[in-house]
Amino acid sequence: MKRVALLGMPNTGKSTLFNRLTGAHAKVGNWPGLTVELLSAKLLVGDQMVQLVDLPGIYDMHGFSDDEKVVTTFLTTQTTDLLVVLLNTSQLDRQLNFVQQMMQQDIPVLLVMNMVDEAQKLGIHVDAKSLSEQLGVPVCLLSAKYGQGMEQLLPAMRQVLTVTSPTPSFTVDASHVERALEQCTSVPSQASHALTESLDRVLLHPWFGLPIFFAVMLLVFQGVFTIGKPLQDATAWVFTEGRTLLLEPLMATWPTVVQGFLLDGLYNGLSTVASFVPLIILFFIFMGIVEDTGYLSRAAYLMDALMSRFGLDGRSFVMLLMGFGCNVPALMGTRVIRSKGLRYLTMLVIPFSLCSARMQVFVFFIAALFTATQAPWVLLSLYVMSLVMAMATSVLFKNRYVNNDAFILEMPPYRFPTLRQILLRGWQEVRHFLQRASRFIVIGVLLVWVLTNFPMAVSAGSMDSWAGQMGQFMSPILSPLGISAELTIALIFGFVAKEIVIGSLAVIYRQEGQMLVSTITSHINWIQAYSFMLFVLIYTPCVSTIATIRNETKSLWFTTLSVVWPLCVAWCVSFIFYETATYFVRA
Amino acid sequence: MPYAPLPTANTANLRTLEGLHVGETARISALHVEADLHKRFAALGLRPGNWVRVLRSASLGGPMHLRIGTTELILRRHEARSIALAP
Numbered sequence: 001m002k003r004v005a006l007l008g009m010p011n012t013g014k015s016t017l018f019n020r021l022t023g024a025h026a027k028v029g030n031w032p033g034l035t036v037e038l039l040s041a042k043l044l045v046g047d048q049m050v051q052l053v054d055l056p057g058i059y060d061m062h063g064f065s066d067d068e069k070v071v072t073t074f075l076t077t078q079t080t081d082l083l084v085v086l087l088n089t090s091q092l093d094r095q096l097n098f099v100q101q102m103m104q105q106d107i108p109v110l111l112v113m114n115m116v117d118e119a120q121k122l123g124i125h126v127d128a129k130s131l132s133e134q135l136g137v138p139v140c141l142l143s144a145k146y147g148q149g150m151e152q153l154l155p156a157m158r159q160v161l162t163v164t165s166p167t168p169s170f171t172v173d174a175s176h177v178e179r180a181l182e183q184c185t186s187v188p189s190q191a192s193h194a195l196t197e198s199l200d201r202v203l204l205h206p207w208f209g210l211p212i213f214f215a216v217m218l219l220v221f222q223g224v225f226t227i228g229k230p231l232q233d234a235t236a237w238v239f240t241e242g243r244t245l246l247l248e249p250l251m252a253t254w255p256t257v258v259q260g261f262l263l264d265g266l267y268n269g270l271s272t273v274a275s276f277v278p279l280i281i282l283f284f285i286f287m288g289i290v291e292d293t294g295y296l297s298r299a300a301y302l303m304d305a306l307m308s309r310f311g312l313d314g315r316s317f318v319m320l321l322m323g324f325g326c327n328v329p330a331l332m333g334t335r336v337i338r339s340k341g342l343r344y345l346t347m348l349v350i351p352f353s354l355c356s357a358r359m360q361v362f363v364f365f366i367a368a369l370f371t372a373t374q375a376p377w378v379l380l381s382l383y384v385m386s387l388v389m390a391m392a393t394s395v396l397f398k399n400r401y402v403n404n405d406a407f408i409l410e411m412p413p414y415r416f417p418t419l420r421q422i423l424l425r426g427w428q429e430v431r432h433f434l435q436r437a438s439r440f441i442v443i444g445v446l447l448v449w450v451l452t453n454f455p456m457a458v459s460a461g462s463m464d465s466w467a468g469q470m471g472q473f474m475s476p477i478l479s480p481l482g483i484s485a486e487l488t489i490a491l492i493f494g495f496v497a498k499e500i501v502i503g504s505l506a507v508i509y510r511q512e513g514q515m516l517v518s519t520i521t522s523h524i525n526w527i528q529a530y531s532f533m534l535f536v537l538i539y540t541p542c543v544s545t546i547a548t549i550r551n552e553t554k555s556l557w558f559t560t561l562s563v564v565w566p567l568c569v570a571w572c573v574s575f576i577f578y579e580t581a582t583y584f585v586r587a
Numbered sequence: 588m589p590y591a592p593l594p595t596a597n598t599a600n601l602r603t604l605e606g607l608h609v610g611e612t613a614r615i616s617a618l619h620v621e622a623d624l625h626k627r628f629a630a631l632g633l634r635p636g637n638w639v640r641v642l643r644s645a646s647l648g649g650p651m652h653l654r655i656g657t658t659e660l661i662l663r664r665h666e667a668r669s670i671a672l673a674p
Binding site for chain 2: 009060090097122124187192200206207300301304305314338406407408409412413
């Protein structure tokens with residue numbers, strides 16, 4: 001099978017084009033000789049199947065960053081039949097050198113000039129035909145986002161792949177590329193985005209910029225909560241009804257152990273987890289909109305001065321924000337940071353980001369123990385706590401992991417996210433969630449069921465069961481935090497993935513939906529609940545995060561540090577909160 | 588023993604990007620950065636001969652918001668100091 005690699009500078013719309021070409025069928029996979037996973041998909045070009053690989057965005061073929069090494073290693077070790085080089089049509093002047101480097105790779109090149117919609121708005125014109133003639137490579141003008149011009153891409157790829165095109169007879173030097181681009185493009189002397197300029201005047205205002213930014217974030221979290229909660233309740237209701245109306249009558253004659261295993265173990269656990277799917281979709285849709293508009297680069301601009309005092313920079317802050325969705329992609333996103341010190345420091349603080357899996361736990365406990373008016377503020381306090389923990393850690397470790405990287409970041413114009421992009425992202429996140437579900441959550445809840453129901457003849461979830469014994473064993477450590485034996489079991493399983501926490505409580509208490517809520521309300525008070533939430537917020541997010549940190553750093557010492565440090569902090573913070581709050585309530 | 592004139596003695600009088608005010612435009616004359624950073628700066632449009640305009644500057648000593656041609660970017664003042672401008 002022939003192989004096509006997709007290459008371009010960062011922010012040229014590579015993933016948009018990749019998604020546009022492959023739909024939602026991309027797979028993440030390991031490559032021999034490479035330390036990172038790359039996205040690839042099979043694509044039908046004419047009558048032949050090819051493999052399309054999405055390479056990381058880079059600025060220069062001869063740079064020294066990890067991403068640049070990945071690209072050069074890929075191109076030297078993997079046979080590649082075609083390089084699809086993606087360019088931002090509005091900014092061709094600064095990509096000349098890159099084009100020239102790509103044309104020197106001894107691999108057929110196809111130039112894709114993307115974002116032609118933006119270029120047209122700026123009055124920039126490109127004569128694709130004569131450019132193609134002068135450079136000796138095919139050129140496609142298109143907009144991957146809106147689909148404009150996409151119809152030329154596959155035929156152009158097919159032509160390069162079928163015809164063994166002779167390499168250009170002339171030498172491809174920088175001046176040649178520059179001359180060709182100069183002759184074939186026209187850029188008006190005053191090209192700027194009017195809308196972006198007016199928006200930036202407000203959103204990047206020296207005084208109002210930051211308050212507006214925090215208001216936007218608050219709105220996102222509030223929106224997820226207000227829209228998501230009824231949806232979540234509805235999903236939970238469907239699952240409860242499904243059990244009482246359908247599954248219980250169906251299994252009435254089955255042996256009790258099998259019933260218990262399937263209903264109290266698998267079904268209760270899974271349905272509790274599944275009821276959170278609407279919240280997760282909403283969260284990613286909202287964050288996706290913020291990201292696609294280009295506002296995150298503005299956030300980096302606004303926060304950089306503050307972040308530099310903590311030893312971080314604007315990009316670290318954006319990664320922290322991305323971590324609010326899921327820590328794993330945020331950790332991988334730190335690859336753009338070239339200073340090892342800054343990258344490690346950022347990786348050390350990202351796991352404090354309150355990810356959507358932890359949000360599930362909080363939404364559940366907050367709904368159970370706080371009123372509807374208190375709820376958003378309690379959730380906000382946890383988000384603030386998450387940032388405070390990250391910053392405090394950063395300050396403590398900034399002299400060990402020193403930032404010596406330059407801070408330079410492109411500011412894209414504001415863009416409207418398309419419905420297609422938003423839905424695709426929502427779908428990808430759900431798929432990701434369900435993949436995790438099949439791996440961790442099913443095994444997790446089943447394990448909880450086994451541990452709470454064995455040895456034989458103990459009453460389920462009692463302190464005589466294996467889980468109960470584990471909880472009691474840990475209780476000297478966790479009871480000073482107000483965390484009961486049942487919650488301790490949930491914490492132990494939560495180490496694998498936070499998605500399991502609520503599911504395992506459902507199995508431990510042998511209840512789901514509203515019944516589980518009222519059981520928990522009768523067992524613990526709000527101080528215990530908040531102490532538990534603080535612990536869940538701060539200690540290790542999940543096994544995937546640990547694995548990612550290990551993978552990215554290849555350092556056992558750093559991985560150990562990123563597990564042990566948050567555990568200690570979690571214990572101390574919960575302890576201080578629980579003891580102080582209990583003291584004041586008693587007084 | 589006579590001192591050789593320090594190269595920094597002259598650069599003090601030279602204009603750098605850090606000193607450029609909001610709304611002003613100037614031409615870049617040189618980049619005093621290491622090779623790897625030079626490549627990245629150039630890829631984003633910061634290269635000798637190009638005109639750069641300061642759109643705004645973040646409060647509390649935060650980064651500068653610049654425009655070079657049709658590219659906009661943000662740059663910390665510390666890095667802006669290493670970009671020399673033509674007089």
